[in-house]
Amino acid sequence: MPFERDPTALLADEFRKLALDSGWGKKSAKFKKERTKFYGGAVAQDFTTFWGSNASRLDAWQDLCRHLGITDVPSSIKNCKLALKPFYVNLVDLVDSKRQGTKPKIFSSAGQLATYIQNTGKIFPKEQAKANPLLRQFLVVVFG
Incomplete structure (x- = not known):
């Protein structure tokens, strides 16, 4: 039976259920892959549902700004990008927070975010993030 996602559940909880149902050991290479x-x-599916993938949509950039707590939302894409630049947020948590109607955890540096990602395993594939211009805004170097 195929795995069905629960739109109200946290992504980490959904994956734990899938891993348990599939018999993947937590330390196995299969689990990590x-x-x-x-x-x-x-994340790609939910992010696209919430914000799309069209970097020319001002409303998407503005909604990202609002969701991250920017109260004086810029009126141009360029200024939205500038306003979002100092925000370091995990993409899994960003989508979870939108699904749950909460605010995501914001990190004060790329290094703190990278450490969090390494510790939690909430890794979003870089190639997929690069494919979505809106997601690309939040990329940080995690390994390397």
């Missing part, structure tokens, strides 16, 4: 694949698919 499937987790990255799952996050890539689920």
Whole structure:
């Protein structure tokens, strides 16, 4: 039976259920590979549902600004990008927060975010993020 996502559940909880149902051991290479694949698919799908993938949509950039707590939302895409530049947020958490109607955890540096990603395994595939101009805004170097 195919795995059905729960639109109200946290992505990490959904993956844990999938891993348990599939018998993937937490320390196995299969677990890690499937987790990255799952996050890539689920986050990309949900992010596109919430904000799209069209970098020319001002309303998408403005909604991202609002969601991250920017109260004086810029009136141009260029200024939205500038306003979002100092925000370091995990993409899995960003989507989870939108699904849950909460605010995502914001990190004060790329290094703090990278450490969080390494510790939690909430890794979004870089290639997929690069494919969506809106997602690309939030990329940081995690390994390397």
